[in-house]
Amino acid sequence: MTRPAVLILGARSDIGLAVARRFAAEGHPIILAARDSASLADAKADLVLRHSVAVTLAEFDVLDTASHAAFLDGLGPLPAVAVSAIGLMGDQTASEHGAASAALVIRSNFEGPAAILGEIANRMEVRGNGTIVGISSVAGDRGRATNYIYGSAKAGFTAWLSGLRNRLAKKGVHVVTVLPGFVDTKMTAGMDLPAKLTAQPGEVAEAIHRAVTRKRNVIYVKPVWQLVMAIIRNIPEPVFKRLKL
Amino acid sequence: MKLSGWGRYNPQDCRVTRPRDEDTLRARVAEGGLIARGNGRSYGDSAMSGSNTVDMRGFDRMLSFDAEAGQLVAESGVMLDDIITTFLPRGWFPWVTPGTRYVTLGGMIAADVHGKNHHLHGSFGAFVDWIDLMGPDGQVRRCGPLDNSDLFAATLGGMGLTGVILRASFRLRRVETGFIRQETVPTANLTETLAAFEAHQSATYSVAWIDCLASGDSLGRSLITLGEHASVGDLPRRNRTAPFAPPARKKRIIPLDAPGFALNRHTVQAFNHLYYKRGAAKSGHSVTGWDEYFYPLDSILAWNRMYGRRGFVQYQTVLPLATAAAGLRELLETISASGLASFLAVLKRLGPQGRGMMSFPMEGHTLALDFPASRATFALLRRLDAITLAHGGRYYLAKDARLTADTLRQSDPRADRFHQLRSAEGLTRRFASLQSERLYL
Numbered sequence: 255m256t257r258p259a260v261l262i263l264g265a266r267s268d269i270g271l272a273v274a275r276r277f278a279a280e281g282h283p284i285i286l287a288a289r290d291s292a293s294l295a296d297a298k299a300d301l302v303l304r305h306s307v308a309v310t311l312a313e314f315d316v317l318d319t320a321s322h323a324a325f326l327d328g329l330g331p332l333p334a335v336a337v338s339a340i341g342l343m344g345d346q347t348a349s350e351h352g353a354a355s356a357a358l359v360i361r362s363n364f365e366g367p368a369a370i371l372g373e374i375a376n377r378m379e380v381r382g383n384g385t386i387v388g389i390s391s392v393a394g395d396r397g398r399a400t401n402y403i404y405g406s407a408k409a410g411f412t413a414w415l416s417g418l419r420n421r422l423a424k425k426g427v428h429v430v431t432v433l434p435g436f437v438d439t440k441m442t443a444g445m446d447l448p449a450k451l452t453a454q455p456g457e458v459a460e461a462i463h464r465a466v467t468r469k470r471n472v473i474y475v476k477p478v479w480q481l482v483m484a485i486i487r488n489i490p491e492p493v494f495k496r497l498k499l
Numbered sequence: 500m501k502l503s504g505w506g507r508y509n510p511q512d513c514r515v516t517r518p519r520d521e522d523t524l525r526a527r528v529a530e531g532g533l534i535a536r537g538n539g540r541s542y543g544d545s546a547m548s549g550s551n552t553v554d555m556r557g558f559d560r561m562l563s564f565d566a567e568a569g570q571l572v573a574e575s576g577v578m579l580d581d582i583i584t585t586f587l588p589r590g591w592f593p594w595v596t597p598g599t600r601y602v603t604l605g606g607m608i609a610a611d612v613h614g615k616n617h618h619l620h621g622s623f624g625a626f627v628d629w630i631d632l633m634g635p636d637g638q639v640r641r642c643g644p645l646d647n648s649d650l651f652a653a654t655l656g657g658m659g660l661t662g663v664i665l666r667a668s669f670r671l672r673r674v675e676t677g678f679i680r681q682e683t684v685p686t687a688n689l690t691e692t693l694a695a696f697e698a699h700q701s702a703t704y705s706v707a708w709i710d711c712l713a714s715g716d717s718l719g720r721s722l723i724t725l726g727e728h729a730s731v732g733d734l735p736r737r738n739r740t741a742p743f744a745p746p747a748r749k750k751r752i753i754p755l756d757a758p759g760f761a762l763n764r765h766t767v768q769a770f771n772h773l774y775y776k777r778g779a780a781k782s783g784h785s786v787t788g789w790d791e792y793f794y795p796l797d798s799i800l801a802w803n804r805m806y807g808r809r810g811f812v813q814y815q816t817v818l819p820l821a822t823a824a825a826g827l828r829e830l831l832e833t834i835s836a837s838g839l840a841s842f843l844a845v846l847k848r849l850g851p852q853g854r855g856m857m858s859f860p861m862e863g864h865t866l867a868l869d870f871p872a873s874r875a876t877f878a879l880l881r882r883l884d885a886i887t888l889a890h891g892g893r894y895y896l897a898k899d900a901r902l903t904a905d906t907l908r909q910s911d912p913r914a915d916r917f918h919q920l921r922s923a924e925g926l927t928r929r930f931a932s933l934q935s936e937r938l939y940l
């Protein structure tokens with residue numbers, strides 16, 4: 255039985271690679287799309303060796319929106335599942351003082367992913383099936399002083415995914431929003447993350463795979479995050495603005 | 500973060516990072532005081548550095564496989580469990596495996612691990628074709644029996660103290676099934692036990708569970724299990740269609756630290772008595788799945804919590820053939836008389852040391868015992884040290900958490916040579932573990 259292909263956008267990400275492994279373990283062919291995709295040769299070899307699936311490397315820059323349609327055409331048949339693991343934390347202070355830095359963060363987390371996933375969604379809509387997975391962030395649930403440029407871009411992306419889901423609900427296309435909480439990846443390397451709140455990339459991948467097969471809408475990887483964010487969202491603004499978070 | 504070895508004894512604050520590419524790793528090496536850490540299955544402080552512990556599990560890709568030679572190239576953080584689940588269904592199994600499959604390739608090379616087939620096939624290093632090692636200057640060198648052979652030899656069993664292993668090429672063996680044809684031989688005392696090992700030298704796998712609380716005439720009574728890779732014809736009919744898929748075992752987990760009194764002389768004695776009687780009654784032939792045969796403890800995740808908060812230590816020595824009978828007798832008598840009980844007690848016949856400069860094995864018998872960490876235990880272990888030294892025995896660094904530099908040197912003249920090599924190559928400042936500092940390696 256041949257399984258449908260899974261496309262990973264931003265495949266150099268630790269979470270993206272873990273998702274690739276999880277789907278490859280089920281026998282899905284994998285397309286790894288990233289900047290400098292040649293650097294994924296070892297990752298490709300690993301997937302092929304472990305899971306005996308076909309793996310394709312594809313060059314992709316999410317900011318180059320003009321190239322998106324051609325990128326998709328070049329892949330051949332539209333994949334069944336498309337996962338965006340693209341993100342850029344950026345430097346908050348730099349983003350506060352430089353419009354270009356802020357724009358890069360906003361474009362990398364929101365504009366770019368929305369553009370490519372929008373194009374894929376349209377094609378899936380025509381076909382009448384498919385699954386879109388967007389990795390957003392709990393940072394988008396409420397803006398905080400320490401990372402609100404990143405957070406606001408993720409907030410935009412989360413709202414966008416919600417709208418897309420609403421639009422395609424009756425068109426056979428499913429949309430999953432992933433709010434991972436802290437994850438132990440190169441994005442967070444060197445940060446002192448609380449162990450109980452921090453997921454491993456493999457756990458995120460497992461949760462994403464489950465959400466895709468069970469058609470879940472919005473997932474927090476570690477259940478405790480749902481509670482944490484419910485509290486954070488509900489702190490009254492006069493109090494919240496004085497907190498150091 | 501607080502870190503300890505598998506024994507959970509004496510946790511220490513350690514800075515741990517997990518680089519995922521060579522450049523980040525190189526920057527860590529430049530900081531000095533680095534020790535690589537695999538999956539933390541060594542018992543003591545071999546894989547701990549206060550300032551610079553590097554978790555290698557971010558390097559976990561399998562890179563190539565040559566199905567003619569059974570040669571796998573993989574990064575050092577790849578888990579043995581993954582190697583088996585990937586390659587066993589294709590008819591391959593590692594030549595050498597320790598008693599847990601939750602170890603990394605790097606950890607197996609750095610400890611030059613031995614398995615139940617050491618007497619026939621040697622240790623893991625015998626099947627390593629080459630390694631890529633990042634040295635003190637951040638350069639990566641390919642080391643093998645021909646190129647950089649001294650560095651290669653020093654790295655096998657070198658406990659991470661010669662550099663960071665990035666990737667390795669090693670060989671797997673063909674197997675027809677995932678099952679083991681097992682034979683259990685009960686022995687009534689130490690003389691019988693040692694004789695049984697010699698009588699079964701041609702068995703691929705052999706190991707003895709030894710009742711360390713038996714005394715007098717029964718001192719050293721054991722259950723020896725022998726094993727051979729089963730062929731399809733050996734399997735019960737129902738397993739023949741899926742010869743690589745032994746029935747899945749339930750995973751149990753010990754969620755909390757057991758109270759310290761759960762394992763004491765009386766519970767262990769009762770257990771040992773029942774276990775021996777049951778084993779002796781069931782002795783003979785059977786066919787067992789690979790995981791149950793090689794990794795009986797892995798089905799109980801986090802079993803190391805069984806010893807309670809203070810953790811436990813393992814004592815593993817090897818005594819040379821000529822003195823093993825006398826030495827083991829003295830060790831067992833001392834343990835039996837001490838009132839302390841080891842839940843796990845394993846005896847194994849080893850073959851000669853392989854090409855690793857610091858590898859643990861030598862022709863003789865190795866005894867491994869677990870004791871809860873306590874003052875009484877440490878007093879007992881010092882008495883055992885004296886016996887080990889008197890009989891020309893030496894220690895397995897992967898299990899050690901408490902030796903002194905002096906005791907090590909008295910038992911093992913290689914320690915000084917290893918330290919000299921490390922100094923001469925400029926390795927001592929760049930690569931160090933709490934163990935290497937304690938033992939002046």
Ligand SMILES: Cc1cc2nc3c(=O)[nH]c(=O)nc-3n(C[C@H](O)[C@H](O)[C@H](O)COP(=O)(O)OP(=O)(O)OC[C@H]3O[C@@H](n4cnc5c(N)ncnc54)[C@H](O)[C@@H]3O)c2cc1C
Pocket residue numbers: 505534535536537538539540541542545546555575576596597598599601602603604605606607609610611612613614657658659660662663664665796897898932
């Ligand atoms: C239940 C159990 C059963 C066992 N049975 C056996 C047995 O039968 N035979 C046997 O020989 N051993 C046995 N062991 C010991 C175990 O196999 C070794 O301690 C092994 O080294 C653990 O591998 P690890 O990946 O967990 O390494 P760690 O414990 O993390 O590290 C062990 C050593 O390897 C070094 N190291 C790890 N990765 C690298 C790297 N990439 N580059 C350089 N150095 C590195 C570390 O610095 C350290 O010195 C057993 C352990 C347990 C818990």
Ligand SMILES: NC(=O)c1ccc[n+]([C@@H]2O[C@H](COP(=O)([O-])OP(=O)(O)OC[C@H]3O[C@@H](n4cnc5c(N)ncnc54)[C@H](OP(=O)(O)O)[C@@H]3O)[C@@H](O)[C@H]2O)c1
Pocket residue numbers: 263264265266267268269270288289290314315316317338339340341342362366389390391392433434435436437438439440441442
């Ligand atoms: N780690 C966490 O705690 C955490 C928490 C919540 C959400 N997330 C989200 O999870 C996702 C995966 O992140 P991660 O933790 O795995 O971190 P990561 O390794 O930094 O992954 C982010 C990936 O996005 C890629 N990317 C950035 N800009 C791109 C562009 N213009 N074109 C193509 N790819 C681009 C990066 O590619 P390069 O490798 O080429 O730079 C990188 O591989 C991100 O969306 C992140 O925001 C992470």
